[in-house]
Amino acid sequence: MKDVFCMEGGQGESSYIKNSQVQSRNLQMMLPTLKEILDKVQLPRRPGKHLLTAADLGCSCGHNTLIVADAIVEHMTRKLRSCIFDDQDDGDAADPEFCFYFSDLPSNDFNTLFHLLPQHATAAAGDGSERRYFAAAVPGSFHDRLFPKRSINVFTSTFSLHWLSQVPEGVADKRSAAYNKDKVFVHGASQATGAAYRRQFQSDMARFLRCRATELKAGGVMFLVCLGRPSLHACPTNQGRVQLLYGAMFEESWGDLVEEGTIGRETMGSFNVPVYAATLEEFGEAVGADGLFEINRLELVITSPLAVDDPIRDRRAVANYVRSLLGPLVDAHVGRAVADEIFVRMQRRAEARAEELVDEMRFPHIVCSLSLA
Numbered sequence: 426m427k428d429v430f431c432m433e434g435g436q437g438e439s440s441y442i443k444n445s446q447v448q449s450r451n452l453q454m455m456l457p458t459l460k461e462i463l464d465k466v467q468l469p470r471r472p473g474k475h476l477l478t479a480a481d482l483g484c485s486c487g488h489n490t491l492i493v494a495d496a497i498v499e500h501m502t503r504k505l506r507s508c509i510f511d512d513q514d515d516g517d518a519a520d521p522e523f524c525f526y527f528s529d530l531p532s533n534d535f536n537t538l539f540h541l542l543p544q545h546a547t548a549a550a551g552d553g554s555e556r557r558y559f560a561a562a563v564p565g566s567f568h569d570r571l572f573p574k575r576s577i578n579v580f581t582s583t584f585s586l587h588w589l590s591q592v593p594e595g596v597a598d599k600r601s602a603a604y605n606k607d608k609v610f611v612h613g614a615s616q617a618t619g620a621a622y623r624r625q626f627q628s629d630m631a632r633f634l635r636c637r638a639t640e641l642k643a644g645g646v647m648f649l650v651c652l653g654r655p656s657l658h659a660c661p662t663n664q665g666r667v668q669l670l671y672g673a674m675f676e677e678s679w680g681d682l683v684e685e686g687t688i689g690r691e692t693m694g695s696f697n698v699p700v701y702a703a704t705l706e707e708f709g710e711a712v713g714a715d716g717l718f719e720i721n722r723l724e725l726v727i728t729s730p731l732a733v734d735d736p737i738r739d740r741r742a743v744a745n746y747v748r749s750l751l752g753p754l755v756d757a758h759v760g761r762a763v764a765d766e767i768f769v770r771m772q773r774r775a776e777a778r779a780e781e782l783v784d785e786m787r788f789p790h791i792v793c794s795l796s797l798a
Contacts, residue, residue: 426591426699427530427566429757432485433749434534438741439768442487442537444749448584449489451728452650455792459493459581459648460500462721462794466578467644468505477501478577478642480526482567483585486534488541493581494525498557501579523558528571531564532753538562566590568632572640579646580637584790586651589699590629593621597695607690609676610698611661612668619661626701630711638717638797646796647718652702653725653791664702666788671698675747678770687766688759696758698751708791718795725789743782744772 432441469475479497484490505521527538543556565571567582568590595601596618603621605614611622637647654665664672679696682688703711705725712718748755748768755764775782 426589427532429532429753430530430588430699431532431534431753432487433752434486434537436537439745439748439752441485441534441749444742444746445485445487445489447729447746448487449492451790452489452492452583454728455583455650455726456492456496458722458792458794459496462646462648462796463497463500463579464504465646465721465794465796466501466504475521476524477521478524478526479579479581480528480563480572480577482528482571482580482582483588484527484529484533484538485585486529486538489583490527490538491541493583494527494558494560495556497579497581498523498525502557524561525558526561526563526572526577528563528565528567530566533564535562535564568629568636570636570639574639575642577640577645578642579648580641581648583648583650584652586630586633586649587653587700587702589622589625589701590632591625592697592699593618593625596621596697599691599694604694605697606694607680608672609679609693609696610664610668610672611701612664612672614662616660616662622701623661623707625699626703626707627711627714630708631714634712634715634717638715641797643797646721646794649791649793649795651791652700653708653789654702654704655725655789656704656706659704661701666785667700667702669782669786670747670750670788671700674743674771674774675751675767677774678767681770682763682766688763692759696755698754702789703791705791708793712793712795716798719798721794721796723791723793726792727787728790729787741772741775743775743779743786744768746786747771 433439436442481490481493542560563571595603596605598604602617605618608614611619652667654667658665679693683690683693705723709720709723712720755767
């Protein structure tokens with residue numbers, strides 16, 4: 426996973442940058458919650474003498490992480506300027522410097538991301554043509570330590586925490602009770618497979634939270650958004666609408682190539698999508714397990730449908746969207762040519778239900794804000 430996983434890079438038709446408009450709309454809807462948690466950040470007494478730091482974990486390579494960065498810096502600048510500081514001689518107290526860290530796995534297309542950045546950084550508010558923070562890339566897994574102790578004021582992670590650090594143990598092993606035979610996703614799988622996915626999610630969340638608790642400054646906050654599922658789908662093998670992305674037509678398209686002899690059944694059996702959409706209860710339990718964080722807000726939000734801009738793109742939107750998320754994993758498993766065939770088959774299935782699918786693909790997302798306990 427660490428070596429090959431990323432969103433589809435570049436700026437082609439199936440690239441993440443061309444297929445992440447829906448995440449952008451959803452993010453805009455969630456910005457008020459982000460700003461609400463930013464108000465809980467404890468500021469230093471003389472913030473003009475300090476560097477304020479924020480990091481987006483799972484930043485990918487599109488515009489959305491820049492939306493997050495701009496929102497944080499703008500809101501914190503306004504907050505600082507509205508404060509009255511005891512040291513009246515500190516003329517620049519309301520204008521601290523900001524550093525924003527963009528973090529993702531080393532395979533991420535950081536080049537595309539940094540080409541999107543305005544060329545100049547300044548600590549003072551300008552005319553909007555300049556970014557107001559210094560930027561740096563931090564390659565690595567957010568399930569591991571990424572930053573020095575007590576170095577970050579604000580962590581964000583949007584549309585990323587549902588990705589597991591690995592395919593759960595036993596799921597791709599024919600000798601295991603959890604073997605996900607003739608499937609590539611947990612939806613509709615056996616109870617043993619579902620239990621393996623849930624254990625992996627719990628283990629990954631525990632690692633993620635322990636790392637962030639070490640890296641977060643006292644008085645710092647964290648804002649998290651990830652795929653979720655309604656509580657009525659208590660069983661891990663019922664992933665609700667999320668199966669439209671990673672099961673259903675995608676899984677059937679693999680099956681087509683198995684039936685035609687293009688790939689072997691074991692090749693399909695050894696590929697599994699490392700995604701788990703948790704319920705609010707599962708997410709809350711994971712946060713509360715170690716008692717490291719206090720939950721400020723935890724809710725399930727139904728987000729916008731896929732973004733389409735013309736009738737031709739309507740027919741390709743679903744397949745392109747899924748390829749932007751899964752393309753590199755499929756390419757690494759079966760090669761580019763076979764991956765092309767899988768997504769061609771998926772596109773054909775999606776074309777038959779284009780209008781219905783675009784409306785159906787409105788996914789529940791967990792929105793959570795945390796402070797150190």
